[in-house]
Amino acid sequence: MTLVKCLVWDLDNTLWQGTLLEDGDVRLPDEVRAVIVELDSRGILQSVASKNDHDLAWKKLEELGVAEYFLVPRIGWGRKSDAVMGIARDLQFALSTVAFVDDTPTERAEVNYHAPEVRCYTEQDVLSLIGLPEFSPEVVTVDARRRREMYRANALRTEEQESFDGPDEDFLRSLDLVMEIRRADDDDLSRVEELTLRTSQMNATGVHYPDRVLRGLLADPAHEVLTITLTDRFGPHGAVGVLLLERHPGVWRLKLLATSCRVVAFGAGTVLLNWLVDQAAQAGVHLAADFRPTDRNRMMEIAYRFAGFTQDPCVCLAGIGDPAGGDVQCLHLVTARREGPATMRLLSPDLTVATSI
Amino acid sequence: MTDRTTTLTAEDLEKELAAYLSEKTKTEVGPADDVFASGLVSSMFAMQLVVHLESTYDVAIIGPELKIDNFRTAQVMAALVLRLSDEAGDA
Ligand SMILES: [Zn+2]
Numbered sequence: 001m002t003l004v005k006c007l008v009w010d011l012d013n014t015l016w017q018g019t020l021l022e023d024g025d026v027r028l029p030d031e032v033r034a035v036i037v038e039l040d041s042r043g044i045l046q047s048v049a050s051k052n053d054h055d056l057a058w059k060k061l062e063e064l065g066v067a068e069y070f071l072v073p074r075i076g077w078g079r080k081s082d083a084v085m086g087i088a089r090d091l092q093f094a095l096s097t098v099a100f101v102d103d104t105p106t107e108r109a110e111v112n113y114h115a116p117e118v119r120c121y122t123e124q125d126v127l128s129l130i131g132l133p134e135f136s137p138e139v140v141t142v143d144a145r146r147r148r149e150m151y152r153a154n155a156l157r158t159e160e161q162e163s164f165d166g167p168d169e170d171f172l173r174s175l176d177l178v179m180e181i182r183r184a185d186d187d188d189l190s191r192v193e194e195l196t197l198r199t200s201q202m203n204a205t206g207v208h209y210p211d212r213v214l215r216g217l218l219a220d221p222a223h224e225v226l227t228i229t230l231t232d233r234f235g236p237h238g239a240v241g242v243l244l245l246e247r248h249p250g251v252w253r254l255k256l257l258a259t260s261c262r263v264v265a266f267g268a269g270t271v272l273l274n275w276l277v278d279q280a281a282q283a284g285v286h287l288a289a290d291f292r293p294t295d296r297n298r299m300m301e302i303a304y305r306f307a308g309f310t311q312d313p314c315v316c317l318a319g320i321g322d323p324a325g326g327d328v329q330c331l332h333l334v335t336a337r338r339e340g341p342a343t344m345r346l347l348s349p350d351l352t353v354a355t356s357i
Numbered sequence: 358m359t360d361r362t363t364t365l366t367a368e369d370l371e372k373e374l375a376a377y378l379s380e381k382t383k384t385e386v387g388p389a390d391d392v393f394a395s396g397l398v399s400s401m402f403a404m405q406l407v408v409h410l411e412s413t414y415d416v417a418i419i420g421p422e423l424k425i426d427n428f429r430t431a432q433v434m435a436a437l438v439l440r441l442s443d444e445a446g447d448a
Contacts, residue, residue, distance in 0.1 A: 299404045305423035306403050 004044060004119065004134045005093050008084050009070070010102035011050035011057055014123045020052055020060060028064045031127055036069050038130050042137055043144025045091060045151060048073035049083035049100070071151055080107045081114035088118075091151065099134070101126060141191050143238035153235035169343055172266060175232040177344035179271060184242070188227040189214055191239035195258040207290050207328060209244060209256050221354060222247050228272060230263055230344075237263055241272060247354065251316040252280050254289040257300070270303050271341045275348060277307060281335035283352040286316045289331040309333045370435035377409065378431060388431040403428070410434065416441040 012019045018026035039046060046069050050057055054075040061067040072090040074083035080102070088098045095117040102108050103123035112120055121129065129135050137144065157175070182188060189196075189211065196211050217223040228241030240263045244256035254276065259269050280287045289304060309331035317332060340346055365373075371388040378386040381402065386392060406428055407418055416438055418427075427437045 302403050302407055302423055305421075306425040306428075308425070310421060310424075 001133050002096055003137055004099040005097040006045040006047060006087065006091055006099070007039060007129070007135075008047045008049045008087055008098060008100045010080075010100075010104070010107065010123075011048060011052060011061075011075075013103045014101055014126065015048075016060075016064070020057055026060065028066065033064075033066065035126060035130055036066055039135065040069050040148060042130075042135070042140050043147045044135060044137075045071055045148055047071050047087045047091075048075060049080050049087065049102075050075045051077055051080075069148070071148065072155075079110060079114070081111045084111055084118055085115055090155075101129075139190065139193050141193055141239075143191055146236060146238060149235055150238055153232075153237075156234045157232070172343040175234070175266075177230060177232045177266060179268065179341075179344050179346050180229045180231075181226050181243075181272070181275065181346070181348040182229075183349055184214075184218060184225040184227045186215065186218070188239070189218070189225070189242075191229075192227050192242040192258075195239070195242050195260060196256075207256060207292055214242070214244065214256075217244065224351060226349075228259070228268070230266065230268060240268060243272065243276075245276075245351075246320075248285075248316075248320050251286040251288050251314075251320060252276075252283070252351075253320050254287060257289070259300075264299065267341075267343060269300055270307070271344060271346070273303055273307050274338045274341065275346060276351075277333065277335050278338040278340075279351040281337045285335070286314060287333045287335055288317060288320060289333075290328050291331050292328045304331050307333065367435050367439060370438060371431045374431035374434050381405070386431065388435075390431075391429045393425060393429050406434075410438055414438045414442060416445065 009015045012026070015032060016026040016028045020026050036046065048057075048061070048070045050073075052075050057075045058067065058073065061070065072087050074086055076083075080100070084098060084100050085095065088095050095115050098115075098117075099119045099121060100108070100111050101121040101123070102111075108120040108122070111118055119134070143150070184192075193211055196209060196214060214225055217225055224243075224245040224247070226243040226245070227239055228243070230237040230240045237260075239260075241259040242256065243254070243258075246253040246255055257269075257272070259272070277287060287309075289309060291301065291304065293301060310333070311329060311331060314332050314334070317330060375386050375388045375390075378390075378392055382392065403425075407423065410416065411418055418437070418441065422437070422441070426433065428434055
């Protein structure tokens with residue numbers, strides 16, 4: 001069952017009762033309002049595809065107090081399939097994760113014809129949507145509930161970047177980025193659950209650690225489980241990374257480093273890696289990193305290699321045991337102090353002092 | 358080895374790569390300028406750089422060759438491309 005990530009609403013006689021341009025006034029039942037709010041709290045984004053007068057319809061959504069729930073609305077006189085596909089494109093969702101609800105059979109048929117992957121629902125389904133499995137993610141993370149705000153902030157960011165005329169680093173500096181690295185607790189781990197799933201795109205180590213294994217290591221003094229969040233002046237990016245480190249006498253072993261693909265462009269992976277190298281240097285230890293090349297993590301291999309990691313042997317590696325699996329490489333670095341990032345502010349714990357349990 | 362790299366001299370390559378770096382960083386970059394020392398490039402750019410060299414000059418840059426010293430200037434990048442396409446040609 002593929003979860004729905006975005007629900008696109010028709011307005012007249014679907015979201016609200018009545019036809020705006022004919023009846024002048026329309027009514028939004030409390031039950032429908034509750035569905036909108038509930039879907040939002042589950043991290044499912046919502047948008048609008050309506051054949052209507054744009055300004056009038058949007059003003060009505062504002063009056064009804066629900067306009068803020070709808071991203072990249074398409075209100076006009078074009079084809080609904082174009083509207084739905086345009087919304088999916090804007091939000092960068094596959095059509096198979098988009099749903100469409102409309103009371104008019106011909107509109108549903110038109111969308112179905114041009115975009116068969118989009119799941120269509122009728123006005124009679126509206127109140128039961130929240131009971132359907134495709135609208136019921138198993139875990140609702142803190143970030144899921146803030147996803148709408150993050151998408152909105154992202155749209156503003158993209159707009160500004162496109163109009164920014166200068167080196168990328170200057171643009172990054174203009175964002176007032178703040179990265180926070182913390183020793184994780186149970187709540188923090190829930191927030192990075194999407195990153196620890198097997199499908200995570202930017203798992204730098206290419207080695208999978210299930211959520212329950214990470215939870216089991218929270219209290220283990222030999223391991224550090226760290227989570228990373230990022231914010232900028234447009235708002236939160238949310239939880240964007242998770243890192244698992246194992247302490248040995250002469251070396252720290254990086255067993256997991258997964259970062260969200262949302263923040264690759266901000267150089268988050270490199271900032272993180274640099275910070276870790278500096279911490280290890282202060283602690284007087286080398287760094288080892290498990291690395292399994294996949295078709296998706298080449299950027300991190302480049303980040304490791306550009307940071308100076310090699311596959312050269314070192315005495316420190318004798319005591320750390322075998323890598324996690326047969327095709328996992330062990331990348332190694334003799335650490336030296338590094339300067340902090342030039343493009344963002346960093347809030348971080350002092351790893352040279354182990355936590356006392 | 359591609360026809361393209363056989364006809365390119367080291368000097369041509371250096372010029373081409375310096376022009377590419379200048380365009381990408383929106384700063385004038387000479388053949389011997391260290392783009393990493395000046396803080397001009399981000400990690401994202403490192404990736405773009407590797408992919409650019411691989412796709413434009415039909416070479417594969419893997420493992421130990423990915424070290425930063427192979428990418429600091431247009432000159433060393435040109436040398437890397439020529440060496441890798443020579444090795445591929447000999448193989
Ligand atoms: Zn070592």
